[in-house]
Amino acid sequence: MEYYSLNRKAPKTNFENAVIKGLAPDKGLYFPEEITPLPASFFEDIDNKSYPEIAFEAIKQFVSPEISEDTLKTIVEETLSFDFPVVQLDDSISTLELFHGPTMAFKDVGARFMARCLGHFNKNNTKEVTVLVATSGDTGGAVANGFLGVKGVKVVILYPSGKVSDIQEKQLTTLGQNITALEVDGVFDDCQDMVKQAFLDETITSKIQLTSANSINVARWLPQLFYFMFAYKQLHKKHDEIVFSIPSGNFGNICAGMVAQQLGLPIKHFIASNNANNVVTEYLQTAQYNPKPSVATISNAMDVGNPSNFVRIQEIYNNDFKRLQANLSSFSYTDEQTKAALLEIYKTYNYVADPHGAVGYLGCKAYLKTNPNAHCVFLETAHPTKFLDVVENVIKTKVELPSQIEAVMDKEKVALQISDYNGLKGFLLNTI
Numbered sequence: 269m270e271y272y273s274l275n276r277k278a279p280k281t282n283f284e285n286a287v288i289k290g291l292a293p294d295k296g297l298y299f300p301e302e303i304t305p306l307p308a309s310f311f312e313d314i315d316n317k318s319y320p321e322i323a324f325e326a327i328k329q330f331v332s333p334e335i336s337e338d339t340l341k342t343i344v345e346e347t348l349s350f351d352f353p354v355v356q357l358d359d360s361i362s363t364l365e366l367f368h369g370p371t372m373a374f375k376d377v378g379a380r381f382m383a384r385c386l387g388h389f390n391k392n393n394t395k396e397v398t399v400l401v402a403t404s405g406d407t408g409g410a411v412a413n414g415f416l417g418v419k420g421v422k423v424v425i426l427y428p429s430g431k432v433s434d435i436q437e438k439q440l441t442t443l444g445q446n447i448t449a450l451e452v453d454g455v456f457d458d459c460q461d462m463v464k465q466a467f468l469d470e471t472i473t474s475k476i477q478l479t480s481a482n483s484i485n486v487a488r489w490l491p492q493l494f495y496f497m498f499a500y501k502q503l504h505k506k507h508d509e510i511v512f513s514i515p516s517g518n519f520g521n522i523c524a525g526m527v528a529q530q531l532g533l534p535i536k537h538f539i540a541s542n543n544a545n546n547v548v549t550e551y552l553q554t555a556q557y558n559p560k561p562s563v564a565t566i567s568n569a570m571d572v573g574n575p576s577n578f579v580r581i582q583e584i585y586n587n588d589f590k591r592l593q594a595n596l597s598s599f600s601y602t603d604e605q606t607k608a609a610l611l612e613i614y615k616t617y618n619y620v621a622d623p624h625g626a627v628g629y630l631g632c633k634a635y636l637k638t639n640p641n642a643h644c645v646f647l648e649t650a651h652p653t654k655f656l657d658v659v660e661n662v663i664k665t666k667v668e669l670p671s672q673i674e675a676v677m678d679k680e681k682v683a684l685q686i687s688d689y690n691g692l693k694g695f696l697l698n699t700i
């Protein structure tokens with residue numbers, strides 16, 4: 269598959285290069301040149317296919333020929349070594365649990381897939397890369413875990429001091445080996461700005477091959493389309509009008525869902541569920557896209573003021589506002605509403621959601637008001653214990669820690685403090 273830059277001022281390139289570069293030389297996001305729908309038989313036979321088989325068929329066109337079919341089979345099998353259960357709450361609402369991976373947020377799949385692709389490209393030790401990534405919480409842990417010990421890949425994670433949960437901090441600061449955590453005196457946007465500046469800094473890029481493991485990287489972004497197929501497999505016999513409510517921040521996950529739809533998956537509608545960071549909710553109401561500085565909320569992985577994947581969504585719908593509006597609704601909720609939803613879900617269904625999932629639940633409820641025949645699946649993007657304080661305070665009940673979380677609790681944090689771009693630059697030039 270060839271990839272082109274959405275800024276359209278850089279040459280096309282193949283999958284391997286798109287993964288190694290992260291961003292095109294003109295700073296545009298890469299986008300696949302074609303999305304060829306899967307044959308109808310793929311969906312008709314879906315009940316007979318395993319998750320790795322579904323994933324293999326679905327992503328093959330995007331990674332070939334640089335990744336051979338045999339290699340791809342191994343990569344998807346290793347990536348998807350845990351479950352993706354749908355839990356039905358009632359006739360109209362289900363949740364797709366995407367938190368059964370090693371760091372208990374949905375980013376595990378993209379991080380594990382990308383790490384294996386980079387490891388494969390570097391098998392002859394010729395393509396050393398440094399993955400530079402800013403995290404608002406979950407990306408850091410997923411990337412640290414996914415890339416731990418991958419040959420020829422160094423990982424540098426920037427996270428905002430005091431703005432990630434304790435468990436999230438442990439997950440990204442305790443692994444060692446090829447992973448370094450930089451604790452930034454600032455907010456997530458500062459981390460993201462520093463990463464962007466480093467990509468533009470020739471004194472760095474002339475010495476080090478930098479790439480990104482945020483969802484701008486096609487190998488992190490595209491595997492997320494699997495989730496929608498896994499949910500479909502579990503639900504299609506019971507429900508024929510399936511809609512998804514996706515708690516969204518950088519809009520990578522929802523955009524991958526839209527790629528699944530382009531591949532032919534019968535998804536009736538998407539709901540982008542947002543916290544107070546509501547630039548897309550406003551856009552769908554006003555047709556004005558006004559990025560804003562992010563504000564901190566209890567669903568911190570969605571605290572994004574200028575979602576990087578929105579340009580990809582615009583591309584999928586051909587920049588046609590009406591077409592986008594027909595496929596996508598968006599709602600935005602305050603922290604108070606989110607907490608009330610957590611409690612409602614617990615009281616009504618005896619189900620413990622996390623703050624992101626609770627925002628997704630509210631999106632379902634809002635959509636179902638005017639579309640009562642739909643079956644709405646909200647994505648549970650993280651395990652509730654990643655946000656233990658908030659969740660336990662609201663439902664007034666202790667939640668048991670899963671083994672993945674238990675395992676990092678007692679480990680010692682190792683992070684380097686930096687306060688500005690020079691701190692990052694010095695680290696990269698002197699240490700990497």
Ligand SMILES: *Cc1c(COP(=O)(O)O)cnc(C)c1O
Nearest residue numbers: 406517518519520521569649650
């Ligand atoms: C990253 C993340 C999101 C937002 O996903 P995007 O792809 O950036 O829209 C939502 N919930 C959780 C728990 C996350 O970690």
